[in-house]
Amino acid sequence: MSVGLETAPAPRARTGRAKVTDRTKAERRLGLLLSAPAVIVMLLVTGYPLFNAVYLSLFSYRLTAPDDRRFVGLGNYATALSDGLFWQNVFTTFLITLITVAVELVIGFALAMVMHRAIFARRTLRTSILLPYGIVTVISAFAWRYAFDLQSGFVNPWFGLGDFAWFSDRWAALFVIILSEIWKTTPFIALLLLAGLAQVPRDLTEAATVDGATAWQRLWRVILPNMKAAIMVAVLFRTLDAWRLFDNVFVMTRGQEDTATLSFLTYQQTITRTAIGLGNAVGVLLFLSVVIIAAIFIKGFRVDLSQVRGDR
Amino acid sequence: MRESGRSRVLWIIATALILIWTVFPILWIVMLSFKQPGEIGNAPKFLPRDWTWENYRTVFSTDLFTSALINSIGISLIATFVGVVFATLVAYAIARLDFPGKKIILSFALAIAMFPVVSLVGPLFNLWRDIGLYDTWPGLIIPYISFALPLAIWTLSAFFREIPWEMEQAAQVDGATTWQAFRKVIVPLAAPGVFTAAILTFFFCWNDFVFGISLTSTGNARPVPAALAFFTGESQFEQPTTAICAAAVVVTIPVVVIVLLFQRRIVAGLTSGAVKG
Known part of the structure; x- marks a missing residue:
């Protein structure tokens, strides 16, 4: 079943343009609003930590010796891959x-x-x-x-x-x-x-x-x-x-x-x-x-x- | 389907084999949980030599287990509730509303379902410690929600596609707003699908291990699977094997009850969301 077909505003477009855009706008806003909580949680748990992982992987860094942290570029990858x-x-x-x-x-x-x-x-x-x-x-x-x-x-x-x-x-x-x-x-x-x-x-x-x-x-x-x-x-x-x-x-x-x-x-x-x-x-x-x-x-x-x- | 005697016998054998294969390991854990701790290491058989409730008494008088059980139940239920509410909103929007970014959201959810969770554990561990979520209930609830969401979103979107939406339009013709139509007409129709998504989400949270061992350290938030893994080697029991099994049986009971009561819903949820042709 194609949802896109049913919700397409095309037939209504002929009746009144201003009304339709208002309706479409409201629909868009509601759609984004309803999706926001899930997307934000998923982004929070994966997006930032993933970037953080990439960032941290460029350092020589042990939690037990935080002062010895230094930038090593792709050094850790070389260590792992070899x-x-x-x-x-x-x-x-x-x-x-x-x-x-x-x-x-x-x-x-x-x-x-x-x-x-x-x-x-x-x-x-x-x-x-x-x-x-x-x-x-x-x-x-x-x-x-x-x-x-x-x-x-x-x-x-x-x-x-x-x-x-x-x-x-x-x-x-x-x-x-x-x-x-x-x-x-x-x-x-x-x-x-x-x-x-x-x-x-x-x-x-x-x-x-x-x-x-x-x-x-x-x-x-x-x-x-x-x-x-x-x-x-x-x-x-x-x-x-x-x-x-x-x-x-x-x-x-x-x-x-x-x-x-x-x-x-x-x-x-x-x-x-x-x-x-x-x-x-x-x-x-x-x-x-x-x-x-x-x-x-x-x-x-x-x-x-x-x-x-x-x-x- | 030919009902000859020979094929009937084959069917019985196949069914019996499947039943043995699926139930046997569970039966084995149950048997272990009723053994005396001393029987372990002493030429044990499959069945207990002397049946005893001792292991159940032990685990329920162990704080490590009782607090873990409360954590597991509380965290899983909260994560399931919030996750399903979020998933319902998204699935409704995707099924019914026209807005940009639909495809991106669905692809993103799919990517999350494939994500290797362990890759995130290190950074989350640091982040949670910095913002005070380490070893707390929200510290587990948040990751559970986000990784259970994809399955819930698909199950619900698939289910929502089958709903007779004319009823919603009828309500709107009668003067209801989009939101009212959603709440008064669609929610009752969608309830069975939402319930299925809730079961699958609950199983996901109940099953988690990686977050449980990485983002907790004490009885504050450590769930049962993680607590079980660290039960081993603690000296408070002479042999933790039978006690671990008793604890395992306790956390398996809800799973068995849910499966027995709702097997049709679970099968429908897992098959409808996945392959729709």
């Missing part, structure tokens, strides 16, 4: 993002198919899928951590793993982190895909069935191409969300065993170690990486966000 630890964290973040999004896309699609075509227990299914969505990420992290923990867990005895310490090994720890993330966020992707599935025209799948297409062919030739927009939006949102992963790492390993993500590194530098300059440089790099990923999706893969924004 540090092996930074790149290791980039790689960890990349790996977590790639695996979670890929796995969630498959599981999420399966969930969406089951929900879409469920004959019975429809309500129960939807309710149960919303549980992980609603649960606090930190609590999901604790649940999975304690399941794999040597002291409290059931995983090792059940699977005969003896005293294998999951959180003393990089890949094992990352496995549990990824598992918790997948459990918590798959429902989100499943619901977006469910909305996409609902848009695949029924006639098309039925016609394909009549023409003798197998279920597999229907999936790849009819269903998936027709919900490409929904898939791309879901992947974009989940990718950016996974790229920011923080809670699970904090609860499970506190970044030990080389499991730190970019978000965790930023937090560690700015808050824990109070290395304001370097920490903000990492934070700005994190921000830029998000901008680049979003740009790749929107320009490269042509994800149509006008539908998401609702301004069609």
